[in-house]
Amino acid sequence: MSLPEPRDSSGPYRICVVCLGNICRSPMAEKILITDLARAGLADRVEVDSAGTGDWHIGADMDPRAASTLRKYGYPTGHVARQFSPSWFAERDLVLAMDTDNLDDLVRLAPDAESRERIRLFRSFAPGAGPNPEVPDPYYGGDDGFVAVLTMIEAASKGLTGELAPLFGP
Ligand code: 4NP
Numbered sequence: 001m002s003l004p005e006p007r008d009s010s011g012p013y014r015i016c017v018v019c020l021g022n023i024c025r026s027p028m029a030e031k032i033l034i035t036d037l038a039r040a041g042l043a044d045r046v047e048v049d050s051a052g053t054g055d056w057h058i059g060a061d062m063d064p065r066a067a068s069t070l071r072k073y074g075y076p077t078g079h080v081a082r083q084f085s086p087s088w089f090a091e092r093d094l095v096l097a098m099d100t101d102n103l104d105d106l107v108r109l110a111p112d113a114e115s116r117e118r119i120r121l122f123r124s125f126a127p128g129a130g131p132n133p134e135v136p137d138p139y140y141g142g143d144d145g146f147v148a149v150l151t152m153i154e155a156a157s158k159g160l161t162g163e164l165a166p167l168f169g170p
Contacts, residue, residue: 003163004118006093012047013167016088017122018106019098022052022081023063024146025135026098029122029153031075036157037164045168051084053105058083063139069146089115096122099134123152125159 006013017033019026030050037046060081061067067077086109089095095118097103103121110116123133135152138145 015094017050024066026050027079033157036161055083057081123156126156
């Protein structure tokens with residue numbers, strides 16, 4: 001499925017990454033995608049933020065296991081958790097769900113068909129991710145789950161950055 005067209009071609013392309021709590025997967029994806037985009041020279045062309053569908057962790061830091069995993073691999077970790085608001089659809093070109101529960105919740109929240117068409121699974125941009133390209137919830141598991149999540153996110157971020165680059169010309 002191709003990338004949605006920008007809503008406003010005069011501004012940056014705007015992406016929101018969404019998971020359940022906005023303390024593990026989506027903040028990790030936000031940091032890693034921003035890093036990849038900067039490496040590709042697209043820091044000013046693409047804006048990335050993140051949110052959770054749930055409200056339990058609003059205002060919280062990243063989960064310490066997510067932060068220590070990011071730090072170990074050289075990524076930044078500053079974060080304040082937020083809940084996704086349906087009004088944000090109007091201000092985003094692409095809304096990326098980490099798993100199918102997040103995707104179903106976002107489809108329910110979307111105010112119109114145009115917003116629904118802007119929702120994708122984040123990991124669908126990873127080459128070879130298979131038929132159900134989710135990033136599984138690491139919250140109730142061990143530290144190794146966070147490394148697995150980081151590896152999946154790195155592959156998907158690279159794929160997505162590669163698809164975004166042609167939007168901005170050669
Ligand atoms: P995330 O992980 O959706 O990747 O941020 C979770 C964080 C918190 C909870 C579940 C998943 N929780 O149930 O509080």
